[in-house]
Amino acid sequence: MPGSSRTARRASAAALVLCLCVSLLLVVYPVYVIRPFRAQGARELAIALAVTRFHYPAALVSAAAALAALVFYWRAQPRGWRRALAAAGAASVCLLAALARVNIYELMFHPDAHPEFAAASRTKLDKDEKVIAVKIGGSARAYPVRVISYHHVINDVLNQVAIAATY
Secondary structure (H helix, E strand, O other): OHHHHHHHHHHHHHHHHHHHHHHHHHHHHHHHHOOOOOOOOHHHHHHHHHHHHHHHHHHHHHHHHHHHHHHHHHHHOOOOHHHHHHHHHHHHHHHHHHHHOOOHHHHHOOOEOOOOOOOHHHOOOOOOOOEEEEEEOOEEEEEEHHHHHHHOEEEEEEOOEEEEEEO
8 A cells, every 4th residue: 555655645744734834824924914113004914913813723723733644644654854854844833833822012012111211402303203292280201102113002100190101
C-alpha cells in the first residue's frame, strides 16, 4: 500500500500547511489592519474586527486539526527530518493559537497613567496642533491629540478629580 501511504502523507502535509496559513492569518491580519498611525478602509476594518471576534476559537480549531494531521502524517511518514518539520509546523499552529488569546491592542495602546505637563509657554506644539482641553474649577490642562492617538487614553487627576482624556 505505498500509494495510499503517499496519499495520506500528502493530505496530512497539506492539512498542516493549511492550518498554519489559517492560524497565521487569524493572528496577523487584525494586527496589520488595526495598527497605530495607519488609515484603515471601512471594509478592511470590518473584516479585521470580525476576525478578532472569532480568532481565538478558530485558532483552537486550527490547532486541533493540525495536531490530528500531525498524527496521521507521523503514522504515514517513515522516520526522518520530515517528521520533525511536520511537528514544528503543528507546534507553530499551537503557538499561534496561544498568541490569538493575547489582546495585542492592550499592549499597543496602553493608557498613559503618568502624563507630564509643562506651562503653555514652554511647550513645543505647532500652532495648528489639535488638543483636547479640560478645565475644572480654576485648573486647566490640554492633551495633544498627537499624544492621545498613541495611547488612546490619558489617565489624570485635575483639581482632585480623576479624569480619562480620550477620543
